[in-house]
Each structure stands twice: as C-alpha cells, then as structure tokens.
Amino acid sequence: MSSENGRSGGVPEHGEQLALIRESVREAKAKAPKAKPRTWRGAPLAKTLPVARVLVDKGPVHLDRLWDYAVPEELDADALPGVRVRVRFGAGTRNVRGGRREGGGLLDGYIVDRVAESDYQGPLAAIAQVLSPEPVLSPALYELCRAVADRYAGSLADVLQLAVPPRHARIEAEPSPAPLPPPGAPEPGSWVRYPTGTAFLDAVARGDTPRAVWTALPGPHWPQELARAAAAALSSGRGALVVVPDGRDAVRVDAALGELLGEGRHVLLTAELGPEERYRRWLAVSRGSVRAVVGTRAAMFAPVRDLGLVAVWDDGDSSHSAQNAPHPHSREVLVQRAVHEKAAFLLGGFGCTVEAAQLVNTGWALPLAAARETVRAVAPAVRTVGDVDDSRDAAARAARLPSHAWQAAREGLKHGPVLVQVPRRGYVPRLGCERCREPARCGHCAGPLEAGDADGALRCGWCGQDAPPGWHCAECGGSRLRARVVGAGRTAEELGRAFPSVPVRTSGRDHILDTVPDRPAIVVSTPGAEPVAEGGYAAALLLDGWALLGFPDLRAGEEALRRWLSAAALVRGQEDGGVVVVVAEPTLRPVQALVRWDPAGHAMRELADRAELGFPPVSRMASVSGPPGDVADLLAAAELPEDAEVLGPVPLPVTAAGRPRRPGDPPPGERWDRALLRVRPGRGAALAAALKTAQATRLARRDGEPVRLRVDPPDIG
Structure with missing residues (x-):
C-alpha cells in the first residue's frame, strides 16, 4: 500500500479499512502477554487485550481522562479502537490515573486503546454495548482533539462534540463510493497574478509542505484560486481541507471545486445540510472515499486522509471561533494540523490579522502577495x-x-x-x-x-x-x-x-x-x-x-x-x-x-x-470570569507559571434583565469579575495546564461555582 516516498499509493475501501484495523488488533493481541482468565458476572472476557481504555462522553474537565473497562468475549471482534460504545460510568470503573467510583448510569464513549492489563486490580465494569462497529475516532483525530483541549484548557469530551457528528445508524449501513484516482495537476489560472503563486501550487503538487499568508487581490477570483490549491494537493495523492467563515463562501468554493474537478472528489460540510446528510458526507471522508473537504468552522476537524493542504479564508471573521467551550479557533486548529500531519498551509483573505502577520514575522510562513502595480490596477x-x-x-x-x-x-x-x-x-x-x-x-x-x-x-x-x-x-x-x-x-x-x-x-x-x-x-x-x-x-x-x-x-x-x-x-x-x-x-x-x-x-x-504593549499575539492570554469569590479562589489555587502576570480582577458590566445575552455575559442581575492572565510566548501551554488543573480540582471538591476559562479571548478591550 505504500509508495517509495512513504505516501499512500491508494486509499483502501471501507471494508479493507476495517480489515486493516482488525489485523492490527490481532497483531497486538499476539504480541501481548497472556492475561489471566477473567469473567464479568459469570461471562468470559476477551482472551487477549481484555481491557479497553474508554473516553467517556462527559463534559466536566475533572473527568477529562481515560477509564478502564473490561471487554466481554462476545464484543471482542467489534470493540475496536475508535468505535462508539456504551458504558456504565461510575460502577466499578477504574481511571487510568487512579480511583474507583461507585454508582452511575449508562453513558456513550469511544474506545481509544485495547491493553492486556489494567493497573487496577479489582473488578472492572464491562463495556455494556458497542453502538457501532464504525471507527469514527481515528488515532490522528484523537491526538488532534487532545491537543486542542490542552491548548484551550478545555475538556476532550467537549472538543469531540465539535469534531465528531452525531451517529445515524441508517447512514452507516449505506456503502460509500469507491475513491477516484488522483487528478492531474491544475493549471495556475489567476495565480499567475502573484509572483510566487505558481511556485506555491507547484510545491503542493510535488508533495511539499509550503506555508503562506496570502493577501488576495480584490475581485471574484479567490474561490477559484482556493479550488486550484486544493486540486494541487489532490494531484499529489494527498487530501485537502478548506475552511471558510460562512455557508455563502463555502458554496462559492464548492462550485469552483466542482467546476475544476468534477463530481465525486470533494464534499461540502456545512450546518445547512442537515444532520443526516452531513453525517453521510463526513463518513465518506472518514472512510477515505473523498479526499477534499470545503466547509465552515466545524469542518476544521474533518478526518481527511493523508492531509496535504489546509487552507483557511478570512481568519479575522468571528465565525471562525467556536461558540461552545473550549472555543477553538479554526486558524489555530489548522496550524496544528499542518505541523502534526505535515501538510501545506494557506491562510488567505482580503485583509490581514495580526496573527497572520505574526506567522510571517516569525518566519513560520511566507507572504504571498501581488506586486503593487497589479494591486493598483485591479483595486x-x-x-x-x-x-x-x-x-x-x-x-x-x-x-x-x-x-x-x-x-x-x-x-x-x-x-x-x-x-x-x-x-x-x-x-x-x-x-x-x-x-x-x-x-x-x-x-x-x-x-x-x-x-x-x-x-x-x-x-x-x-x-x-x-x-x-x-x-x-x-x-x-x-x-x-x-x-x-x-x-x-x-x-x-x-x-x-x-x-x-x-x-x-x-x-x-x-x-x-x-x-x-x-x-x-x-x-x-x-x-x-x-x-x-x-x-x-x-x-x-x-x-x-x-x-x-x-x-x-x-x-x-x-x-x-x-x-x-x-x-x-x-x-x-x-x-x-x-x-x-x-x-x-x-x-x-x-x-x-x-x-x-x-x-x-x-x-x-x-x-x-502589540509587541511594545505586550498584547497578543506577541504574548499569550487567558481570561477567568465568574462570581468574584470564585474567581479569586481559582487564581489563588492555580499554580501559574512564575512569569504570569495577573491583570485585575475587574467587575464586568451587570447584564440588565431583558437584555440579549452574548456568550460569556453574566446572568442578568449578577455581578461577575474578570481577570486576564498574561505570559510570554512559549508559556501558553503551561498557563492553560495550570488553569485547567485548578478548575478540575475545584470541581472535584465542589468548591464553589465553576468559573469560565477562555484561552486567547477574542476581546480584551
């Protein structure tokens, strides 16, 4: 299946994909030490790798960890890494970091791994049900969601709710189409207006990983230019992902891709599709039937196989920032994907944010812009x-x-x-x-x-x-x-x-x-x-x-x-x-x-x-808001980095009764405080980890009310 340069020489169909997963599990079982025979309420467990590490779909940050469950022998064949399961949370479950809990009910979750032994020697609760044999949580998607949760001091379960759409059993029973062979490299088209535009497309088509901040020329050509960049990635045998602010922009890029590539090579992922159709298209991407995706914010997590290009348009639009916790921004998620999945990166728009300028200023990306005489002619x-x-x-x-x-x-x-x-x-x-x-x-x-x-x-x-x-x-x-x-x-x-x-x-x-x-x-x-x-x-x-x-x-x-x-x-x-x-x-x-x-x-x-004043993106910031006493308690409990600077707390405006509430506004009539925390570049991960740990400790002890954490808040004015 692999070519000489290490790239996939083809995409397995869905049945082949499941066969590969089962084969990897069989190999792991063969190499694993033989565990002592165990039973769960009289029923035999899997003979090898009888312990599944499960991520429970439960949002509180203090439960953001993997839990050990026994795998009954009857579920052994279907309980593969990545599938959805139902487990009894709290009844003899064992956290991989310690602690046994009693009581609880059935919750959904995902199997992340199968192991031979648990470090907990008592009885484990067994997986109650495999909801679907469809492996929807691939190792790459799990690692991405884990990284996003850590960056934004959030819960992995909350990120997965943004990344994996709800299941529709009838859609899973439908076969996905066979993948089409890679197309030829596209002509540069209107990219010739940029001095380095053709070179960028050529590098993507060769399988390289260029990174560019693109200042687009005014006019109607940008959807076609994004489509040609995606087509260049497809021609190299890799996948492409394009994220835009709203459905109107997505439709324009979708039409440009359809005109350039024809049918069957890409999908459009937007909320307007409805849950069933969106899940159908998401499954086609997850199964490898389709290698290119264009969509709005939620598409930033699309499980594109062998990703070769990530592109985001107009990153300054507030629609790129998720409204639900932990509020990831599509630009930052795609930057992480470009690094970890070794993909090319393209950040474009008519304007330019300070974050885009920071990527150029640090040398992480190169500018891609037209000559001044060209700008004067078309603007x-x-x-x-x-x-x-x-x-x-x-x-x-x-x-x-x-x-x-x-x-x-x-x-x-x-x-x-x-x-x-x-x-x-x-x-x-x-x-x-x-x-x-x-x-x-x-x-x-x-x-x-x-x-x-x-x-x-x-x-x-x-x-x-x-x-x-x-x-x-x-x-x-x-x-x-x-x-x-x-x-x-x-x-x-x-x-x-x-x-x-x-x-x-x-x-x-x-x-x-x-x-x-x-x-x-x-x-x-x-x-x-x-x-x-x-x-x-x-x-x-x-x-x-x-x-x-x-x-x-x-x-x-x-x-x-x-x-x-x-x-x-x-x-x-x-x-x-x-x-x-x-x-x-x-x-x-x-x-x-x-x-x-x-x-x-x-x-x-x-x-x-911003650099002179120490404001983001030159620094990293986080906001803590909530009732005054709870904000003060969390700041006192958090083991912040030594160089962290605490600005505030200051009182937030009281929300009047009847006034529409924006995300982050306090409840009507309640007084809230907000504190800003600032650290130098490179210390953002330590700040997020300290805040997340302090929040988890307070929730576990039930000390007061939870406060709202937001890393990289969009408004600090």
Missing part, C-alpha cells in the same frame, strides 16, 4: 470623506450623505449597482442627545432607545417598552435626538427618497442576498452580508466609519479595515471606473491602509504596537 479608487463634510446638495442632505459620497453614488448608478455598507441593521438602532451626544436611555431599565419605524415612536431595545413623549436628556436637559448609528432600514428609506427612480434592496441578518444583477440599483447591506454583484459594483459607500473605529476593543481598527476591504473587493477595479468612498477620519491608520490597499502593512504596524 478600486478609494476616496475619503470626513464626518464633518458639508453636504451642499439638498438631495445629499436628505439622504444624510456627504457631497462626495452623493456624487459617487449618482455617477455609479449610471453604470451599474451601488453598494452602501451600514454598520448596523434596523431603522435607527442607537439614538443620542443632539447637544451632549449622551446615549438616550430607557427610564425603566436604562436600555438604549430606538426608533423602530418611520412613525418616530421610541421604544427600548432591551425591555421593549415605549418611551413616554417629551424625552429629555438626563445629563444636559436637551430635548432633541440625533442618530448615533443609523441602521440599514433607515438608510434604505432615505436613499429611496433621494433616488426615487432607482430600486433599493437591503441585505442583512434577517434576509441576506447572495447576488444582485448588473443593472442600476442601490444595495444597502450590513458588514458580512454584502451580495456579489454580477460584473462588480460600480461604486461603494462605506458609511459611519467612526462607529466601527470607535468600538472599545483592541481589534477595532483591524476589524474596521477587514470589513471595508471585504466590501470594497466587490467593486470594479480602478481601470473600469470603480470607486469606493469611506466616511471616516482620513488621517486614521485603518483609513490610510484602505486608501493604499495595504492590509499586510497595517497588520505589521499593529503587531509592532
């Missing part, structure tokens, strides 16, 4: 307009647009659709006092007042109560309101009045458009929901830039630039008359980076600032 012209720009045109004032933005929209509509990006959805999501700019608050719960529709009625965004007439500012006594951030709905209404003969369409969380035709129209969209225009937009207006730049977070500038670049990349190039107008202070660093179309330079300068 749209970018103009800046300050917030205080005076709109002399009456129609521009009616649409709340500065004169230059109004003129760009009017001229763009002569040639095609115009995109208008608004930071918030809704009608007027946030109102403030016109005199002192203080937020307008609800008298009942102090929530933000909003204008829900064109009738001008004010209501609270938290409790929903209507505000009484005659509002007055509590700070200065002013009685006039102004829109602090105007939503997409209100913007669309005002633009519709300003351009009465032009159709106005909106795209946002409630209804996202995929594409718009190449004809004059105004498309008002929130960031991330911009539809693709056939032939590109003639112009784009990026409104209320101060709202993005003023967000109280360390990543505010980076995130604003990323959202602007994603929208501007949909606009026609400067040679075709494409124009982008950004309404923000022109002298700010992110605005200047947009004008120059230099996301990598902006990221490098941000990285230098």
Whole structure:
C-alpha cells in the first residue's frame, strides 16, 4: 500500500479499512502477554487485550481522562479502537490515573486503546454495548482533539462534540463510493497574478509542505484560486481541507471545486445540510472515499486522509471561533494540523490579522502577495470623506450623505449597482442627545432607545417598552435626538427618497442576498452580508466609519479595515471606473491602509504596537470570569507559571434583565469579575495546564461555582 516516498499509493475501501484495523488488533493481541482468565458476572472476557481504555462522553474537565473497562468475549471482534460504545460510568470503573467510583448510569464513549492489563486490580465494569462497529475516532483525530483541549484548557469530551457528528445508524449501513484516482495537476489560472503563486501550487503538487499568508487581490477570483490549491494537493495523492467563515463562501468554493474537478472528489460540510446528510458526507471522508473537504468552522476537524493542504479564508471573521467551550479557533486548529500531519498551509483573505502577520514575522510562513502595480490596477479608487463634510446638495442632505459620497453614488448608478455598507441593521438602532451626544436611555431599565419605524415612536431595545413623549436628556436637559448609528432600514428609506427612480434592496441578518444583477440599483447591506454583484459594483459607500473605529476593543481598527476591504473587493477595479468612498477620519491608520490597499502593512504596524504593549499575539492570554469569590479562589489555587502576570480582577458590566445575552455575559442581575492572565510566548501551554488543573480540582471538591476559562479571548478591550 505504500509508495517509495512513504505516501499512500491508494486509499483502501471501507471494508479493507476495517480489515486493516482488525489485523492490527490481532497483531497486538499476539504480541501481548497472556492475561489471566477473567469473567464479568459469570461471562468470559476477551482472551487477549481484555481491557479497553474508554473516553467517556462527559463534559466536566475533572473527568477529562481515560477509564478502564473490561471487554466481554462476545464484543471482542467489534470493540475496536475508535468505535462508539456504551458504558456504565461510575460502577466499578477504574481511571487510568487512579480511583474507583461507585454508582452511575449508562453513558456513550469511544474506545481509544485495547491493553492486556489494567493497573487496577479489582473488578472492572464491562463495556455494556458497542453502538457501532464504525471507527469514527481515528488515532490522528484523537491526538488532534487532545491537543486542542490542552491548548484551550478545555475538556476532550467537549472538543469531540465539535469534531465528531452525531451517529445515524441508517447512514452507516449505506456503502460509500469507491475513491477516484488522483487528478492531474491544475493549471495556475489567476495565480499567475502573484509572483510566487505558481511556485506555491507547484510545491503542493510535488508533495511539499509550503506555508503562506496570502493577501488576495480584490475581485471574484479567490474561490477559484482556493479550488486550484486544493486540486494541487489532490494531484499529489494527498487530501485537502478548506475552511471558510460562512455557508455563502463555502458554496462559492464548492462550485469552483466542482467546476475544476468534477463530481465525486470533494464534499461540502456545512450546518445547512442537515444532520443526516452531513453525517453521510463526513463518513465518506472518514472512510477515505473523498479526499477534499470545503466547509465552515466545524469542518476544521474533518478526518481527511493523508492531509496535504489546509487552507483557511478570512481568519479575522468571528465565525471562525467556536461558540461552545473550549472555543477553538479554526486558524489555530489548522496550524496544528499542518505541523502534526505535515501538510501545506494557506491562510488567505482580503485583509490581514495580526496573527497572520505574526506567522510571517516569525518566519513560520511566507507572504504571498501581488506586486503593487497589479494591486493598483485591479483595486478600486478609494476616496475619503470626513464626518464633518458639508453636504451642499439638498438631495445629499436628505439622504444624510456627504457631497462626495452623493456624487459617487449618482455617477455609479449610471453604470451599474451601488453598494452602501451600514454598520448596523434596523431603522435607527442607537439614538443620542443632539447637544451632549449622551446615549438616550430607557427610564425603566436604562436600555438604549430606538426608533423602530418611520412613525418616530421610541421604544427600548432591551425591555421593549415605549418611551413616554417629551424625552429629555438626563445629563444636559436637551430635548432633541440625533442618530448615533443609523441602521440599514433607515438608510434604505432615505436613499429611496433621494433616488426615487432607482430600486433599493437591503441585505442583512434577517434576509441576506447572495447576488444582485448588473443593472442600476442601490444595495444597502450590513458588514458580512454584502451580495456579489454580477460584473462588480460600480461604486461603494462605506458609511459611519467612526462607529466601527470607535468600538472599545483592541481589534477595532483591524476589524474596521477587514470589513471595508471585504466590501470594497466587490467593486470594479480602478481601470473600469470603480470607486469606493469611506466616511471616516482620513488621517486614521485603518483609513490610510484602505486608501493604499495595504492590509499586510497595517497588520505589521499593529503587531509592532502589540509587541511594545505586550498584547497578543506577541504574548499569550487567558481570561477567568465568574462570581468574584470564585474567581479569586481559582487564581489563588492555580499554580501559574512564575512569569504570569495577573491583570485585575475587574467587575464586568451587570447584564440588565431583558437584555440579549452574548456568550460569556453574566446572568442578568449578577455581578461577575474578570481577570486576564498574561505570559510570554512559549508559556501558553503551561498557563492553560495550570488553569485547567485548578478548575478540575475545584470541581472535584465542589468548591464553589465553576468559573469560565477562555484561552486567547477574542476581546480584551
């Protein structure tokens, strides 16, 4: 089965795969010392390797270990490493690190290994049932999930819930298709626009493991470029994995792969498929029938055989960070896979995060970018307009647009659709006092007042109560309101009045458009929901830039630039008359980076600032949040690295009753504290291990309430 270079010369079919696993177990049994005959409640046990080490699918971190179980002789043939089993947890089970527990019920789990003896000399509970003979937890997937759990101070069971989809017995009974032979190496296509693009594809096709941070050129070509990189890995006889932020991006890359490779060589893995279809496709990947995967965040764990390329697109998008504990980020998971599975690595996007800049700065990856003259040719012209720009045109004032933005929209509509990006959805999501700019608050719960529709009625965004007439500012006594951030709905209404003969369409969380035709129209969209225009937009207006730049977070500038670049990349190039107008202070660093179309330079300068201040990714951080006493107890109990710096604890804002809770917010009305812990590079593993051990000890002793741990928190502002 192996070729001279050590690569697999072919992929075994599912039946052959099971045969290989059974053969390896038989070899291990033959080499294992003969154990004394044992019985479980009168039933004989397996004669060789009668002990299974089982990972119980139970989330608490203090139970994050393997447990020994006896293997009945009747289950010997099916109780192979990697299969799902059902065990009685707590009834005579033996932890491989010690301790016997009594009582408990049936729980699901996975067999990780079969051994000849347990270090526990008493009776072991037996495996109750083999749920399926399908080996879904391969050694490589187990090691990956173990590494992710350790990095993020989490439970291995929690990571496995993200990595292995729920079982569907009917799907397992279906045969998977036979694998297709490797395709030929693809043509470079639009990769020729990058000086080192063709060389990267050639290296992947040869079986090498190049690593690149790719600053993509604006335009519609990036899905085809990702598809060609994946095809290059397939041509070398290896697998490929591409992870993108959302289902719309996944569909575009899926279509590009289908057009390039044909049917049967790749699968799309997204939540929109439904549990049964997703499990069917996941099994095809696990069995080796398919060697290429494109999908959203959960696909980062896809068990691709002989992985040759991992690629992640737009790693700055928050969708890449899992919402469930321990919150792994797809970029970091794919970095680990590239190292441990010896695969090529490609991190691409229109923008560039400081983490991507760190990979280049340390030499772990090389930059892959186009020449400046190429960027200037394909990028749209970018103009800046300050917030205080005076709109002399009456129609521009009616649409709340500065004169230059109004003129760009009017001229763009002569040639095609115009995109208008608004930071918030809704009608007027946030109102403030016109005199002192203080937020307008609800008298009942102090929530933000909003204008829900064109009738001008004010209501609270938290409790929903209507505000009484005659509002007055509590700070200065002013009685006039102004829109602090105007939503997409209100913007669309005002633009519709300003351009009465032009159709106005909106795209946002409630209804996202995929594409718009190449004809004059105004498309008002929130960031991330911009539809693709056939032939590109003639112009784009990026409104209320101060709202993005003023967000109280360390990543505010980076995130604003990323959202602007994603929208501007949909606009026609400067040679075709494409124009982008950004309404923000022109002298700010992110605005200047947009004008120059230099996301990598902006990221490098941000990285230098982070290094001077000791912020991530130059350092490693973790957050501990919870009730004040419990946070203090955990910090006191944790054996932190000697160089660890504790920042805080500080109180978190109290969540008002009725306000929507974000992940990590305290329960309504409760006071929580948060502490940040910082260590130098290379000490992140020690910090995560110390926090995990302290959390496990507190849970085992039932000392207080569990606190929330998050390694590499996305927001530290």
